[in-house]
Amino acid sequence: MSGLPIGRDRVLVLEKRGHFSQSAALLVPVISIICALFGGSLFLLATGYDPVEIYVTMLSGAFGSAYGLSETVVKAIPLMLCGLAVSVAFRMQLWNIGAEGQLYMGAVAASWVALFHGEGSRLGVLALMFLAAAAAGGIWGLIPAIPRALFKVNETITTLMLNYVAILYSNYLVYGPWKDPKGMNFPLSAVFPEHATLPYFGDTRIHLGLVFGLIAAVMLYIILWHTRWGYEIRVIGESPVAARYAGMNIARNILLVMALSGGLAGLAGMAEVSGITQRLQPNLSPGYGYTAIIVAWLGRLNPFAITGVSFLLAGLLVGGYNMQMSGLPAATVSILQGAILFFILGGEILTKYHLRIRDARGIEVAE
Amino acid sequence: MYKKVLALITVLLMAVAVFAGCGGGADKASSGQQGEDKSQEAEKTKVAFIYVGPAGDAGWSYAHDLGRKYLEENVSGIEVTPPLESVPEGADAEQVIENLVQKGNKIIFATSFGYMDAMEKVAKKHPDVTFLHCSGYKVLDNMGTYFGRIYQPRYLSGIVAGKTTKSNTIGYVAAFPIPEVVRGINAFTLGVRSVNPDAKVKVVWTNTWYDPAKEKDAAKSLLEQGADVVAQHQDTPGPMQAAEEAGKFGVSYNSDMRQFAPKAVLTGPVWNWGPYYAETVQAILDGTWKSEQYWGPIGDGIVDLAPYGDMVTDDVKALVDAKEREIVDGTWDVFTGPIKDNTGKERVAAGAKLTDQEMLEMLWFVEGVDGIIPQE
Numbered sequence: 001m002s003g004l005p006i007g008r009d010r011v012l013v014l015e016k017r018g019h020f021s022q023s024a025a026l027l028v029p030v031i032s033i034i035c036a037l038f039g040g041s042l043f044l045l046a047t048g049y050d051p052v053e054i055y056v057t058m059l060s061g062a063f064g065s066a067y068g069l070s071e072t073v074v075k076a077i078p079l080m081l082c083g084l085a086v087s088v089a090f091r092m093q094l095w096n097i098g099a100e101g102q103l104y105m106g107a108v109a110a111s112w113v114a115l116f117h118g119e120g121s122r123l124g125v126l127a128l129m130f131l132a133a134a135a136a137g138g139i140w141g142l143i144p145a146i147p148r149a150l151f152k153v154n155e156t157i158t159t160l161m162l163n164y165v166a167i168l169y170s171n172y173l174v175y176g177p178w179k180d181p182k183g184m185n186f187p188l189s190a191v192f193p194e195h196a197t198l199p200y201f202g203d204t205r206i207h208l209g210l211v212f213g214l215i216a217a218v219m220l221y222i223i224l225w226h227t228r229w230g231y232e233i234r235v236i237g238e239s240p241v242a243a244r245y246a247g248m249n250i251a252r253n254i255l256l257v258m259a260l261s262g263g264l265a266g267l268a269g270m271a272e273v274s275g276i277t278q279r280l281q282p283n284l285s286p287g288y289g290y291t292a293i294i295v296a297w298l299g300r301l302n303p304f305a306i307t308g309v310s311f312l313l314a315g316l317l318v319g320g321y322n323m324q325m326s327g328l329p330a331a332t333v334s335i336l337q338g339a340i341l342f343f344i345l346g347g348e349i350l351t352k353y354h355l356r357i358r359d360a361r362g363i364e365v366a367e
Numbered sequence: 368m369y370k371k372v373l374a375l376i377t378v379l380l381m382a383v384a385v386f387a388g389c390g391g392g393a394d395k396a397s398s399g400q401q402g403e404d405k406s407q408e409a410e411k412t413k414v415a416f417i418y419v420g421p422a423g424d425a426g427w428s429y430a431h432d433l434g435r436k437y438l439e440e441n442v443s444g445i446e447v448t449p450p451l452e453s454v455p456e457g458a459d460a461e462q463v464i465e466n467l468v469q470k471g472n473k474i475i476f477a478t479s480f481g482y483m484d485a486m487e488k489v490a491k492k493h494p495d496v497t498f499l500h501c502s503g504y505k506v507l508d509n510m511g512t513y514f515g516r517i518y519q520p521r522y523l524s525g526i527v528a529g530k531t532t533k534s535n536t537i538g539y540v541a542a543f544p545i546p547e548v549v550r551g552i553n554a555f556t557l558g559v560r561s562v563n564p565d566a567k568v569k570v571v572w573t574n575t576w577y578d579p580a581k582e583k584d585a586a587k588s589l590l591e592q593g594a595d596v597v598a599q600h601q602d603t604p605g606p607m608q609a610a611e612e613a614g615k616f617g618v619s620y621n622s623d624m625r626q627f628a629p630k631a632v633l634t635g636p637v638w639n640w641g642p643y644y645a646e647t648v649q650a651i652l653d654g655t656w657k658s659e660q661y662w663g664p665i666g667d668g669i670v671d672l673a674p675y676g677d678m679v680t681d682d683v684k685a686l687v688d689a690k691e692r693e694i695v696d697g698t699w700d701v702f703t704g705p706i707k708d709n710t711g712k713e714r715v716a717a718g719a720k721l722t723d724q725e726m727l728e729m730l731w732f733v734e735g736v737d738g739i740i741p742q743e
Contacts, residue, residue, distance in 0.1 A: 067469045071462050185545045276458045283457045321463055330452035
C-alpha cells in the first residue's frame with residue numbers, strides 16, 4: 001500500500017475522483033486563490049509588511065494601468081506559446097518538460113536567419129525566421145520522441161536533459177562564433193537588422209508574437225476537437241490500450257505530437273529574440289518553458305483556458321517588480337509568488353483527487 | 368449532505384465578500400495615499416536604483432546600496448525608491464526601467480553593464496528623465512555613464528599580494544572576458560610583479576557576476592593548482608571564504624570583506640559610490656548636470672583600498688602608500704610603459720601611457736598572466 005504513513009497502520013493516500021462536479025471545478029480555484037492570498041498575508045505580516053498594500057501594489061502594477069497591462073501581455077506571449085506547446089503533448093500523456101530547450105533552439109534558428117540571411121523584405125525575413133524557429137523547435141522535440149516511440153525511453157528525463165544541451169549550445173554561440181565583433185567581447189550577438197524584428201502594436205512592447213499565440217490556440221482547438229488526428233490524440237491520452245485496439249498508430253502520433261509541441265515552443269523563442277531582445281543573448285528565458293507546465297495544468301490543457309491563465313501568471317511575474325518598488329526584497333517576492341502557485345496547484349489537485357486515510361489492508365478509515 | 372454543502376458555500380461566499388470588501392476599502396485608502404504621494408512629488412524628485420544582484424550580496428550591489436543610503440541621508444528634496452534587486456540583464460531590464468519611469472522616477476541609476484541597451488532604449492523615449500548607467504559607454508543628452516578607475520586600487524592590492532605570496536602563484540577568479548575585467552587583471556598583475564617579478568597570476572573565468580557557489584569553486588580550483596593568494600573580480604565573498612578554508616590569503620573586491628574571511632583577506636579594491644551619487648543628484652536638482660562619461664580616479668575617493676588585514680606588515684603598507692601618492696599626484700599611472708603582453712610583444716613603449724580609449728578596449732593580458740581571453 002503506497003501513501004504517506006501518518007501513524008500506526010494508517011496511510012494518507014491521494015485517490016482519483018470518479019467524477020468532479022462542475023461547482024467544485026469553479027469553486028476550488030476561487031478557494032485556492034483566497035487561501036493563497038491569506039497564506040501569503042500571514043507570511044507578509046510575519047515579516048512586517050502590510051499585505052493589503054502589497055497585494056494592491058502587485059495587482060495595480062500588473063493590471064492597473066495601460067502600461068502595466070501591456071507588459072503583462074508581453075510576458076504572457078512566451079508563456080502562452082510554451083503552455084500550448086506542452087499541453088498538446090500532455091494530452092497524449094507525453095511529459096514534454098523540454099519546452100525551455102525547444103524555445104532556445106527556436107531562438108537560435110531565428111537568430112541564425114536574422115544574423116546571416118537577413119537580407120530581403122521584412123515579410124520574407126520574418127517568415128523565414130518563423131519557419132526556421134518552428135522547424136528547429138520541432139526537431140528538438142522530435143529527438144526525444146524517437147526513442148520514446150521506438151523503445152519507450154522515458155521522455156520526462158530526455159526532454160529535460162535536452163534543455164541543458166540547448167541552453168549551452170545557445171551560450172556557446174553567443175560566447176563564441178556569433179559574438180558581436182563590436183560588442184566589447186560581451187556575450188551578446190549583434191543586434192538584428194530592423195526588418196528582422198517583429199512589429200509592435202502602437203507604443204507598447206506588445207509584438208506580433210501575441211497573434212502567433214492566439215492563432216496557435218485556435219488551431220490547437222480545431223485540431224483537437226475537429227480533426228481525426230485530434231481525436232486520436234485525445235483517445236491515446238485517455239486510454240492507450242483502447243487506442244491500440246482501434247488500430248491507431250501510437251508511435252507515429254508520438255512523433256507528430258512532439259514535433260508540434262516543440263515547434264510551438266520554438267516559436268516562443270523566435271518571438272522573444274525577434275520581438276523583445278532583438279539579439280541572441282544568454283538568459284534569454286527566465287524559465288518560461290518550466291512556468292508553461294504550470295500554465296498548461298492550470299488551464300486544464302484547454303487551449304483557450306491556457307491563453308487566459310498565461311495572462312494571470314504573467315501578471316504575477318510583472319507584479320513582482322512592482323512589489324519590489326514598494327520595498328519588498330526580491331527574495332520575499334519570490335517566496336510570495338511561490339506560495340501563491342503552491343496553493344493554486346494544491347487546490348487543483350484536490351479537484352481531481354480525494355485525500356483518504358486508509359489502514360494497512362487498504363480499507364478506508366472513517367474519519 | 369446538502370445542508371453541509373450549503374453551509375460551506377455560505378461561509379465561503381461570506382469570506383469572499385469580506386475579502387472583497389477589505390480589498391475595495393484598501394483600494395480607496397491606497398488611492399488616497401497615492402494622491403498624497405503625488406502632492407509630495409511636486410517637491411520631491413524620485414530617484415531609483417537597479418541592481419544586478421541582491422542588495423545583501425556583500426559585494427557589488429551592496430556597495431551601490433551603501434551609496435544609495437548615503438545619497439538618501441545627504442541630499443534633501445529627493446525620495447529614493449526602494450532598490451530593485453536581482454534584475455536580470457536581459458529582456459526584463461527594459462520593462463523594469465520603463466516601469467520606473469512610469470512610476471514617476473526622474474533620476475535612474477542602472478548599476479550593471481548589461482543594462483546599457485535597455486536603458487538607452489528607454490532614455491530615448493523620455494528626454495525629461497535623467498539616466499545614469501554604470502560602466503557602459505553609450506551616452507545621450509539625458510543619459511550619462513559613470514565608473515571609477517578601480518584598476519588603480521587593483522594595482523595597489525597587487526603589491527600586497529606580490530609581497531605575500533610564497534608559491535609565486537596567485538589565482539584570480541574573473542567574471543566575464545570583457546575589457547573592464549581584463550584591465551583589472553592586468554593592473555593587479557603589474558602591481559604583483561612590481562614587487563615580485565617571478566610571480567604569475569592564473570585566471571579562471573566564471574562567466575557570471577554573481578554566483579556564490581561557482582565563484583567559490585573557481586577559487587578552490589586555483590588553490591589546488593598551487594595558488595596561495597586568490598584575488599577576485601566577482602560580487603560575493605565566496606572566493607575569500609575558499610581561501611580562508613584552505614588557510615591561504617585573498618584579495619577581495621567591492622567592499623570590505625574581512626568579516627567573511629578574517630584570516631584570509633589582505634585588502635582589496637573597494638567602491639565608494641556615496642559621494643558621487645550625492646554630487647550627481649544635487650547637480651541634476653540644481654540644473655547644472657551635463658551628460659558625461661565620468662571615470663573617477665582614486666583621488667576622487669570613488670575607488671579605494673579596503674582596510675588591511677592584521678597580517679599585512681607596515682613595510683608593505685608604506686610601499687602601497689608611496690605608489691598611491693604617485694597616482695593621486697598624477698605623476699604616474701598604472702599603464703605606463705614599458706609593458707609587454709603575455710606573448711612577449713611590447714604593447715606600451717617606455718615612458719608612454721595608455722589612453723583612456725585604449726584602456727577601455729583592452730583585450731590582451733600583460734606579461735605574467737597565465738590565462739587566455741576567449742575571443743572569436
